[in-house]
Structures are given as structure tokens and as C-alpha cells.
Amino acid sequence: MSNPPLKPLAIRERLSEVRYEIRGELARRARDLEAQGRKLIKLNIGNPGAFGFRAPEHLQRAIADDMGRTDPYTHQQGLPVAREAIAEYYARRQHPDAHPDRIFLGNGVSELIDLALRALLNPGDEVLVPSPDYPLWSASTILNDGRPVYYRCAPENGFQPDPVEIEALVSSRTRAIVLINPNNPSGASYPRELLEKIVAIARKHDLLLLVDEIYDQILYDDATFQPVAPLAGDHPCLTFSGLSKVHRACGWRVGWAMLSGAAERIHDFRNALDLLGALRLCANVPGQYAIVAAVNGVDTISELTAPGGRLYETRRAVIEACEASEHLSLVKPAGALYAFPAVVGHAARGFDDHEFALELMNEEGVLVVPGSSFNVPYRNHFRVTLLPEASVMRDVFARIDRALARRAETAQKVVPLKPRNVA
Incomplete structure (x- = not known):
């Protein structure tokens, strides 16, 4: 007698709604190609250490000096000395209510985003999320039984959001507005006047502000950064940041969140965050010992983003390549x-971003992220990281332009069918 066929292990149904192509199917295909001996230029992840960057020496030294104290669990909110330094x-940046008891340390901002949404949402609650967004925001909303509702940050508007549209999307189930500033993937930076209007909407409709400011010091040319919490004042606002980008220490998994707003309004939410932090015991301890050095130490990012700096020059290479391309x-x-x-012009006819990303990887050895992975309705964008050297990026865009030229040539050869004569 034969055994009945084994059923596949069932998974959570809501995972079918989650997209994370930054490390998804294309990245898995890239690993397969590398296993076959292919050399790829992988531009899918903003991972400084993979491109030769190191965390600043004074941060490395801080961890090394305190390594002997990192064995025990620490408080669920994080090391007291680290939270004091963050507060x-x-x-110093005029954030209201900056107190260690309102600081929460996590295993990167990613974990803290998940904890915040878990503390906030009931099934069916809505969160206003930018489109394009960093897809973790959408995924965490969905997996905590919420519903992401997207407000457009349109390319034709410089990827700036429209406050009128944001307010029109508010419903009786809306709980929060997400702001990613500077934005990933677009690189947009939001001016004070725009942020004031969004804060006013949050205040009017009693919405929590969830503000991802992990790139706050990575700015180019005359761009400025305006933190949201000082504009929000006594209105509830949760600000996220950490060591991964400005301090190039992604693998240390050190993020933090600061909760501001009137004490009577945030009391229950603060306690919920504390409870959820306790359930995972504590965040990675060694990395927390670098926080004091990071927030009080020398500025090591500005030289990279100023003219002549590595990030600035790579950005310049991308801008010049796009200006020189007809595609x-x-x-x-x-x-x-x-x-x-x-992608524009003839190359954009019938263009599918995922199909193009696969073609680019297979034929030109370059891995990018399809734009639709960032929850936009259009399919003619792609994202690249600015972390490679400028010379590498010039070569990358020569390959991209070559691939797009082939598509444009094919599109121009397609002769549309003439309409039939109607009797």
C-alpha cells in the first residue's frame, strides 16, 4: 500500500501580497549566475561595505574597546548610555521631548519599523505610504494586518508628494502617514513648507507620523534636510535613524527610533513599543557601543557627498550618462x-521593468532593481545604488544604454497594422 502524497507546508496567505525584489527573484538568479562563474555588477542593494566602504575608525575602535562588556543582555530599549547620547x-537639533525613555534601539531600522506597526495597527487599519516607497514599509504594514494606501510622489513633480492628495486619501481607518526623507528610491528631499502641510494633515486627522530619516546627512549640492519632529511639536511622531547609511555600518544592525509628542497622547503607544522590545529581549549589544562615538564624533559623510567626494562623483557620472542618453x-x-x-523614447515602447532587469543581468552582467518593486503604477523606471566608483558607474550606464538601444531598434522595426476599411 503506497503512502499518500505529502502536502507542501502551508505558508501565511498574506505573504503573497508582499514584494521585496531588492533581495528577491532577480537576486537569486544573480547568485545562480555567479555560481556558474559569471561576473556581475550588483547595484540592487545600498550596502556600503560591499563596495569597499568601511565604518569610520572611531566607531570601530569604540566597539573594540568595549567588547568585553557586550556578553549580557541589555535593557530592552537599549544601552542607557547610548540612549542618553541619542537624546x-x-x-541639539531642536527635537521636542528628546529623552532617553523615548529612545528605542533595534536590530536596524527595519526591525523598529515592524515593531512600530505591530504596536499601532489593528486588522484593516490603513497607513499612508509614499509611492515610490522603500518596500519594507508596505511589507511590514501588510504583515501586521494593515493596508498600505499609496500617495503619489510623481516623477513629473520631482518626486515630491502632494498634500492635497494625501489628505484626500485619509479615511476612518487611517492610522499613520509614512515619510521617507531623503527618499529611497528617488533621492528627493522635502522642503520645510511641504512638511509643515503634511504635519498639519496628521494633526487634523489625529495620525501618527512615521518618519524614516536614515539618510538625513546624505545630501548633494544645495539640498537641505528638515527633520519632521520639530515641526510636529506635541503631535505624536516616531523618527527612525541609525548607523547603516551615514556611518556605513549596515552589518552592525544598529537602528533607533525616537518618540516625540505630548506624554498623555503617546503613553500607551510607548508602553506597547517597550513590551514588544522586551519580547525580543534586546537588540544587538556590541554595535550599541558605537552610538556615542557616532552621534558625538567627527563628520565623515560630508567629504563623500561634496564635489570631489566619491558619492558625489558617482552621482555626477549617473546624471551625465542619463543626460547623454536618448533612452x-x-x-x-x-x-x-x-x-x-x-526609460523614455522608442526604448520605452512595450517596456517592462522586470523583463528588462532580467535581460540586463543575463546579457550585460548588471543587476538593477525594477522600479515597480517600489510600489509605483508605472513600469519604466529602475533603481541603482550610487555606491560604486564613478568609473564603474560610467561603464554600467554604457551597458544599460547598449541594452536600451537594442530595444529601441527593435521597437522602431515594428510596423503597426493598418486599420481595416470599414464598409
């Missing part, structure tokens, strides 16, 4: 570590 740092258009990134070009 003092935000106080590409680019809104110049004002901040962050990415560019988000659009």
Missing part, C-alpha cells in the same frame, strides 16, 4: 544613495 543629539531621463537625486532613472 542629547536630537535635543533615459532622470530626476537628479538630492540625497540618499540611489538614482531612479526612467
